[in-house]
Amino acid sequence: MLPEPIQKLIDELSKLPGIGPKTAARLVFYMLSKPKEDIERLGLAVLGLKENLRFCSRCYNIAEHELCEICSNEKRNQEVIAVVEEPLDVIALEKTRSFDGLYHVLGGAISPIDGIGPEQLRIQQLLDRLHSENTKEVIMATDPDFEGEATAAYIKDKMRESGLDVRVTRIARGLPVGSNIEYADEVTIKRSLEGRRDY
Amino acid sequence: MLPEPIQKLIDELSKLPGIGPKTAARLVFYMLSKPKEDIERLGLAVLGLKENLRFCSRCYNIAEHELCEICSNEKRNQEVIAVVEEPLDVIALEKTRSFDGLYHVLGGAISPIDGIGPEQLRIQQLLDRLHSENTKEVIMATDPDFEGEATAAYIKDKMRESGLDVRVTRIARGLPVGSNIEYADEVTIKRSLEGRRDY
Numbered sequence: 001m002l003p004e005p006i007q008k009l010i011d012e013l014s015k016l017p018g019i020g021p022k023t024a025a026r027l028v029f030y031m032l033s034k035p036k037e038d039i040e041r042l043g044l045a046v047l048g049l050k051e052n053l054r055f056c057s058r059c060y061n062i063a064e065h066e067l068c069e070i071c072s073n074e075k076r077n078q079e080v081i082a083v084v085e086e087p088l089d090v091i092a093l094e095k096t097r098s099f100d101g102l103y104h105v106l107g108g109a110i111s112p113i114d115g116i117g118p119e120q121l122r123i124q125q126l127l128d129r130l131h132s133e134n135t136k137e138v139i140m141a142t143d144p145d146f147e148g149e150a151t152a153a154y155i156k157d158k159m160r161e162s163g164l165d166v167r168v169t170r171i172a173r174g175l176p177v178g179s180n181i182e183y184a185d186e187v188t189i190k191r192s193l194e195g196r197r198d199y
Numbered sequence: 200m201l202p203e204p205i206q207k208l209i210d211e212l213s214k215l216p217g218i219g220p221k222t223a224a225r226l227v228f229y230m231l232s233k234p235k236e237d238i239e240r241l242g243l244a245v246l247g248l249k250e251n252l253r254f255c256s257r258c259y260n261i262a263e264h265e266l267c268e269i270c271s272n273e274k275r276n277q278e279v280i281a282v283v284e285e286p287l288d289v290i291a292l293e294k295t296r297s298f299d300g301l302y303h304v305l306g307g308a309i310s311p312i313d314g315i316g317p318e319q320l321r322i323q324q325l326l327d328r329l330h331s332e333n334t335k336e337v338i339m340a341t342d343p344d345f346e347g348e349a350t351a352a353y354i355k356d357k358m359r360e361s362g363l364d365v366r367v368t369r370i371a372r373g374l375p376v377g378s379n380i381e382y383a384d385e386v387t388i389k390r391s392l393e394g395r396r397d398y
Contacts, residue, residue: 006252008244048204048208
């Protein structure tokens, strides 16, 4: 019933996460109401997205050149690697300005339900890095959920198996700053007790 | 901090309604994880959106040709015009399969707060149509909100002023099918009483 260019764009937008056909239709009709130049800018930005981007050959973060900005910055601490799931996690950690080491982006977490096993992630590449680089500490900064914990545990085992003598740490799991103990779930409270420190 | 192609697309997506910078970033990183062809399809669909579309020269619905599909369908009842705010309203009414007349798309509703006065809408074009076409009834199908009611009232006055002797009706405002009287607001209940019919 809809003109083909509209239906086509609705179909494509509906493939994005969190956007159903109704939201997609709303977006398309909003775009139709805007000047052609605005829509062209959006379309060209989509087309240009992957044009000049690649994965960093060292840490698999998103990069504009062979190495990403972090890997090519020699001032960063070359002896610490934070292992994260996604490029967005790099951004989240960078925003804190409290980490000046390197990263390794796995590209996800082990999740048998979604058909993601260790071989789909850049775990072998991490082990190769650890064998060739002068790393003193690996911070497991995967998500504190089921998949992230499983991935961190798997990588730690693999590191031990391949005889790597590198300190492995895990980001602290505890009560979020500004939260209430009263409303926290038991597992988080348990973790925050286990992770207590001298005060 | 982000590579420029990513930041550019985040900025463009953030201009869409209901999409903030966080959602935009999530969408962009999702796109980055997809094959290049998928992203190209989306980008080309955006670019193609306005390429082959225009407004129907008669009713201002979205059209692929000079006249939209509805206006060019001679089997439709040429004597009834439903006045709606947006092309999406045409689709909503068409989905009911209970209206076989023509439409007139105003392009919005009178809203002084948003700087939209009658001259920004296709009201004069509607009056011109009514003078030249053989219309017997105009159904005011603008939204039953403040702006839609004001627009409907304004158009009715203008029709009377310009001496048009055409029946003007307004879509029924009442309780939505499947709802509960208990939870309905007073204005809706009031309208559903005023609009009661023999049973």
